[in-house]
Amino acid sequence: HPILGYDVDPRGFRLVVNEAEAVRVRAIFELYLEHESLLPVVQELERRGWVNKRWTTRKGRERGGQPFERTSLYRLLTNVAYIGKVRYKDEVHDGEHPAIVDLAVFQRVQALLQRNGQTRGAPVRNKFGALLKGLLRCVPCGCAMTPSHTTRNGTKRYRYYVCSSAQKRGWDTCPSKSIPAAQIEEFVVGQIKCIGQDQALLREVLAQARKQDAARTGELEAEQRGLEKDLARWHAELRKLSGQLRPGDDNGSIITRLADLQERIGLVEGRMRKVREQIQTVQQQLLDEEETALALSVFDPVWDALTPREQAHVIGLLVERVDYDGASGKVSITFHPTGIKALAQQLADQRRKRSA
Ligand SMILES: [Zn+2]
Structure with a gap:
């Protein structure tokens, strides 16, 4: 997917900076440093009418442009593309595109996200004994x-x-x-x-929590199905192209496409493993009501x-x-x-x- 702050060069896969969006991306990082929590930033972005990346597919279809949610905001804030890197499987490499977020800002945001992850989003407050500060x-x-x-x-x-x-x-x-x-x-x-x-409140609260878990599982399963479809399509193309290879001929363009397919398949398989792990984690979180x-x-x-x-x-x-x-x-x-x-x-x- 194209990401906010960059456009994909139509002649290749290179990312080029979209200046207007880059300004927003930097502002979003600053907002997180200011609020130190995802939800207030989501609310502020909604107030400003700022949405996720909008783009047009090769077939001319409009995609993206949804309002930010906690998950999409989290994805944006942790995307190493913004510091000029690319993630390949679990490794991070230098990319060929320019960074649009200052490295120090990016690192501060990662540190805060990690800390808030440990305290489950509750910022450390109350230096002076005011229990309801910020609430x-x-x-x-x-x-x-x-x-x-x-x-x-x-x-x-x-x-x-x-x-x-x-x-x-x-x-x-x-x-x-x-x-x-x-x-x-x-x-x-x-x-x-x-x-x-x-007991009534407890049941309601638990029902809400379970609903959230079910929704998250549903999202992940939908992603899983999408990935499986891509994988099936690419495997089919791979088989077809392999059948077209002729010994002695110049198979240059077929080989290039085969290599591209194999790389895509590798990436998708990596993502599928992650998705399966995440589904398991959500299910383990389901607590026994009693x-x-x-x-x-x-x-x-x-x-x-x-x-x-x-x-x-x-x-x-x-x-x-x-x-x-x-x-x-x-x-x-x-x-x-x-x-x-x-x-x-x-x-x-x-x-x-x-x-x-
Ligand atoms: Zn008042």
Whole structure:
């Protein structure tokens, strides 16, 4: 597939820089460095109307141009083509095309992606004990509520979260204004502690997680079928061309095409192995429902034993967003289904270790 930032030279397979797209690619890398997380970047790209590479096939068909999702954004951010390299099977070689992303920027992005992979997308937050930093939103203003505090004699007196729009545009523009940190944090933690006891919520969360796993498996299987089709077609062509080789003749063009086919077949077979591995990984992630419920039911004592830093990590893992509407006084929590599954898995592992 052609990739954003380059066009394929029609006379060959060489990549030539598409300047307008290259500017966007660099901006996308910068956005990731700014947000340190895939989802906010996906949302920003959607807001800007920036989409994946659009191109026309040789038969004149329009392809690509879909909005970015986490997977396609991840693929873009990890594509070594942007630093002038090519990936062949598991090795990276120098390519013949120019880089369009600064190597240092690319490496910083890889380091962040790796770190966030380890913490499953939850950025390391909470240096100052604000559990809901980056999670709490003011519903009427549609903006973040950021942690703040008053001090007296150099010590923290009172912690609160304040609507960033109210701070900029004045108190009377926002019904939420500010909320005491202890009160809302306690509420959110209370809700989290309930997860293990709330069988209905647990079932819903697990069903969501399974749906995501099934969708991912479906995508991978569709890719697998596409690859199998390509492979069958190329093998057929390979057999046909081999039959056309005549000893003594100049078989130059046939041999060139055969070599090209063999290279393509090698690449596709490599990708198929990867896809099979990924399908297996997703299926292994499917947790036994009972085990999960059991693990989460002991969450309460576990929570109290955590350090504030660990608590913040757990909240980042579990909670996607906390919405506060000052007009109605309503607080609602949106959970990460995958985060709950990840936490349940950690707790289940701890239980197994303890009982072993
Ligand atoms: Zn507000």
